[in-house]
Amino acid sequence: MDAPNADIAAAGRSFRIGDFLRNQLRNIAPFITLLFLVVFFSIASPSFATLDNLVNILQQVSVTGIIAVGLTFVILTAEIDLSVAAVANATAIVLTFFTLQPDYVNIANIPMPGAVAIVFALLACFALGMVTAFGVTRIGIPSFIMTLAMMQIGAGVSAVLVRGQIAYTVPSLILTLGSKSIAGVPWIIIVAAAFLLVAHLVLTYTRFGRYVYMVGGNREAAEYSGVNTKLVVGAVMVISAVCSGVAGMIGVAYFGSAQQNEFDTFLLDSIAAVVVGGTSLFGGRGGIGNTIVGLFVLGVLNNGLDYVKIDSFLKILIRGLILLIALVINIYAERLRAARVAGG
Amino acid sequence: MAPALLELSGISKSFGGVQALRAVDFALSAGEIHGLVGENGAGKSTLMKIIAGVHADYEGQMRVDGKEVHFRSSRDALAAGIGMVHQELSVAPELTVAENVFLGMQPVNRFGLVAWRAMAKQATVQLKNLGLDIDPKARLGDFPIGVQQLVELSRVLFSGARIIILDEPTSALSPPEIERLFAVLIRLKQSGRSLIYISHFLDDVLKVSDEITICRNGRKVATTPVTPEIDKGWIIERMIGTGREELEESYLGEIKLTSKPTAPVVLEAKGLTLAPAYRNASFAARGGEVLGVYGFMGCGQLELARTLFGRLRPDRGSLAIGGTPVDLANTSAARRAGVAFVAESRRAMLFGEEPVYKNISIAVLRQLSRILLKPDRERAIAAEQAEALDIRPPNVESRLGALSGGNQQKVALAKWLTHAPRILLLAEPTRGMDVGAKEDVVRIVRALRDQGIAIIVFSTEPETVLSLADRVLVMRKGEIAHEFADQAISKDRLLAAA
Numbered sequence: 001m002d003a004p005n006a007d008i009a010a011a012g013r014s015f016r017i018g019d020f021l022r023n024q025l026r027n028i029a030p031f032i033t034l035l036f037l038v039v040f041f042s043i044a045s046p047s048f049a050t051l052d053n054l055v056n057i058l059q060q061v062s063v064t065g066i067i068a069v070g071l072t073f074v075i076l077t078a079e080i081d082l083s084v085a086a087v088a089n090a091t092a093i094v095l096t097f098f099t100l101q102p103d104y105v106n107i108a109n110i111p112m113p114g115a116v117a118i119v120f121a122l123l124a125c126f127a128l129g130m131v132t133a134f135g136v137t138r139i140g141i142p143s144f145i146m147t148l149a150m151m152q153i154g155a156g157v158s159a160v161l162v163r164g165q166i167a168y169t170v171p172s173l174i175l176t177l178g179s180k181s182i183a184g185v186p187w188i189i190i191v192a193a194a195f196l197l198v199a200h201l202v203l204t205y206t207r208f209g210r211y212v213y214m215v216g217g218n219r220e221a222a223e224y225s226g227v228n229t230k231l232v233v234g235a236v237m238v239i240s241a242v243c244s245g246v247a248g249m250i251g252v253a254y255f256g257s258a259q260q261n262e263f264d265t266f267l268l269d270s271i272a273a274v275v276v277g278g279t280s281l282f283g284g285r286g287g288i289g290n291t292i293v294g295l296f297v298l299g300v301l302n303n304g305l306d307y308v309k310i311d312s313f314l315k316i317l318i319r320g321l322i323l324l325i326a327l328v329i330n331i332y333a334e335r336l337r338a339a340r341v342a343g344g
Numbered sequence: 345m346a347p348a349l350l351e352l353s354g355i356s357k358s359f360g361g362v363q364a365l366r367a368v369d370f371a372l373s374a375g376e377i378h379g380l381v382g383e384n385g386a387g388k389s390t391l392m393k394i395i396a397g398v399h400a401d402y403e404g405q406m407r408v409d410g411k412e413v414h415f416r417s418s419r420d421a422l423a424a425g426i427g428m429v430h431q432e433l434s435v436a437p438e439l440t441v442a443e444n445v446f447l448g449m450q451p452v453n454r455f456g457l458v459a460w461r462a463m464a465k466q467a468t469v470q471l472k473n474l475g476l477d478i479d480p481k482a483r484l485g486d487f488p489i490g491v492q493q494l495v496e497l498s499r500v501l502f503s504g505a506r507i508i509i510l511d512e513p514t515s516a517l518s519p520p521e522i523e524r525l526f527a528v529l530i531r532l533k534q535s536g537r538s539l540i541y542i543s544h545f546l547d548d549v550l551k552v553s554d555e556i557t558i559c560r561n562g563r564k565v566a567t568t569p570v571t572p573e574i575d576k577g578w579i580i581e582r583m584i585g586t587g588r589e590e591l592e593e594s595y596l597g598e599i600k601l602t603s604k605p606t607a608p609v610v611l612e613a614k615g616l617t618l619a620p621a622y623r624n625a626s627f628a629a630r631g632g633e634v635l636g637v638y639g640f641m642g643c644g645q646l647e648l649a650r651t652l653f654g655r656l657r658p659d660r661g662s663l664a665i666g667g668t669p670v671d672l673a674n675t676s677a678a679r680r681a682g683v684a685f686v687a688e689s690r691r692a693m694l695f696g697e698e699p700v701y702k703n704i705s706i707a708v709l710r711q712l713s714r715i716l717l718k719p720d721r722e723r724a725i726a727a728e729q730a731e732a733l734d735i736r737p738p739n740v741e742s743r744l745g746a747l748s749g750g751n752q753q754k755v756a757l758a759k760w761l762t763h764a765p766r767i768l769l770l771a772e773p774t775r776g777m778d779v780g781a782k783e784d785v786v787r788i789v790r791a792l793r794d795q796g797i798a799i800i801v802f803s804t805e806p807e808t809v810l811s812l813a814d815r816v817l818v819m820r821k822g823e824i825a826h827e828f829a830d831q832a833i834s835k836d837r838l839l840a841a842a
């Protein structure tokens with residue numbers, strides 16, 4: 001029994017560098033992409049690499065970042081949530097629905113004190129998350145389809161409540177968090193950073209975080225280890241909905257208004273941030289660190305393209321291509337790893 | 345005797361260094377049902393796969409109608425009139441009966457479209473010939489397994505097969521379905537077709553076969569016409585062999601079971617039923633006793649094991665642990681009730697990409713930590729188990745996938761031993777292990793038993809059950825058919841009971 005193990009150990013030593021690179025491809029590739037983009041835009045435009053612009057970029061990715069936190073949990077368990085943008089939108093509109101709007105906004109809303117409106121909005125996104133969780137774990141609808149339905153339900157909630165109007169007023173706490181600064185630092189960046197930090201701590205240092213990784217790594221094995229995998233999957237769906245809800249509320253304050261379809265682009269952006277960052281679409285690998293890098297890549301790309309002379313319509317195509325490349329790397333990294341496991 | 349329709353001589357085949365078949369001769373005449381029996385690994389399947397064209401690389405000669413052939417694919421074999429019905433049915437349950445009969449060769453009309461009406465008509469005739477009067481337009485999945493099997497058989501027949509190989513056709517069938525299948529087989533025989541019938545169920549083989557060939561260790565041991573003198577005991581004797589070198593390995597000698605009827609009952613099942621896997625399973629497992637559950641592949645024991653671990657929910661019946669009735673809604677509930685389970689497949693138990701210590705701690709994280717993880721404790725308990733079970737390398741940081749199979753198996757066991765369970769369920773605990781690793785498992789299981797844990801071993805390998813169990817239940821086609829307690833037991837008696 002000793003001999004084969006010694007062989008494996010020896011093989012492990014001789015392939016260590018190649019092995020390390022292959023194993024870390026998903027972590028290294030996004031970082032190199034980020035470096036490349038930063039260097040490219042810095043050379044292309046002298047006003048890109050400034051502190052002001054850094055704050056700009058951070059502000060621009062904050063709403064995406066909060067949504068991406070929830071999505072990171074979901075994708076780590078090898079599920080997907082396509083309803084994030086719709087839930088964000090619906091929550092934002094629930095919030096304004098319970099806030100006193102100016103006279104010229106023609107919505108039959110029910111004004112409440114700010115704190116109550118915020119609680120109602122949080123309950124709304126929590127409830128939407130619970131419905132998704134129920135559908136996925138109890139009824140057994142694949143998350144891809146279930147959240148597609150939830151996407152439409154979120155859009156429906158928005159449509160019914162706002163009826164084609166635009167709402168402007170949000171409770172003062174949300175207004176502060178979304179659009180005010182403290183000591184020169186926008187609150188929205190602090191909120192996003194706090195979400196990312198807490199999520200990182202939960203994923204790395206708590207029992208629940210370990211379960212999330214294990215359920216994504218091998219759901220059957222987690223189940224045969226006595227882990228309540230349905231509970232874990234249900235929980236990440238709720239976490240995702242609540243993150244989206246908070247992002248929606250803050251986003252309204254950041255944009256200054258709430259209307260239907262306001263958050264539509266955030267679905268692609270948040271999924272892109274998680275996947276570009278290198279979290280495996282097959283679950284079990286990656287984390288908040290990856291998501292942060294992914295957010296930077298997306299933020300730098302969106303922001304940097306404004307600094308170079310480029311057809312604004314072409315930008316959409318370029319973003320699509322970047323996402324495609326990230327997907328290729330993501331799948332390729334998984335395949336390299338699988339080959340290594342089979343070989344070992 | 346009629347001239348041989350199919351004749352094989354001196355067939356040898358090896359996989360890597362393992363000799364699966366050694367110079368086997370085999371002959372099949374027209375209008376004959378030929379039973380083929382032998383233990384797992386005796387070479388039956390390999391031989392049939394050569395005949396059916398699945399294995400093209402072999403030594404020796406094969407003749408069909410006196411002409412030498414060498415099939416390169418199952419298509420070649422089918423063209424020569426040889427078809428096979430596998431144990432795992434290859435029907436499409438969502439399609440209709442008629443579509444299944446003609447799967448892959450639908451009749452088309454002159455516009456190149458599927459000729460539905462002609463197809464249904466022909467299918468009806470086909471199935472009537474097999475004594476099956478069912479609506480060809482109904483969804484096949486709505487019919488019982490026995491009917492689905494006959495539909496697959498009719499497909500093989502319709503494709504023009506004169507020689508049909510049936511691999512373990514009765515394992516999922518109820519007694520009346522078996523009767524119907526046998527009636528069909530005999531009618532086919534009378535119409536001049538030849539059948540090769542592979543099965544572990546010797547009573548079935550004896551009932552339907554004209555001739556029987558027995559294989560052991562890749563060799564043909566005997567071929568005999570079925571006469572009244574040939575009985576189950578005669579066959580089992582030849583299947584197991586009496587050679588001295590096999591004696592130690594094969595538990596031909598008697599083993600005295602040491603059941604403990606006075607030990608406290610830890611788990612009690614009453615009338616557990618999960619159709620169609622198993623029915624009416626009632627038994628008790630006692631602390632400090634290893635209960636073996638033996639049966640052939642597909643006898644329902646693996647489903648029973650999963651039910652006891654909360655993975656499958658029974659249709660009926662009750663379960664009590666330590667005298668308290670329990671309802672195991674999921675595996676998490678089973679774990680909390682003190683049940684531990686090691687599945688027959690390592691892949692289903694382990695996280696190949698994670699370090700050894702995370703593989704071990706996953707099952708007991710709840711005991712280790714409320715909210716925050718305690719990685720140092722995880723590593724400590726994992727290291728303790730690695731030492732106790734002699735897991736190599738003993739480094740709990742190594743990636744699980746880098747360990748050898750036997751060591752991975754030990755990790756799968758280790759994860760339940762950091763906090764001793766009340767009931768330990770082991771499915772195929774020694775499958776694919778070398779002798780040394782098997783001995784380790786026996787030693788570990790005995791030690792756990794002596795701690796008072798109730799252990800249930802589920803296996804399709806007689807050796808595994810005989811080497812571990814203090815009491816043995818034999819399952820046959822979903823039912824507990826026999827119990828061996830407090831008596832001498834041997835492999836042939838175990839086989840005869842299954």
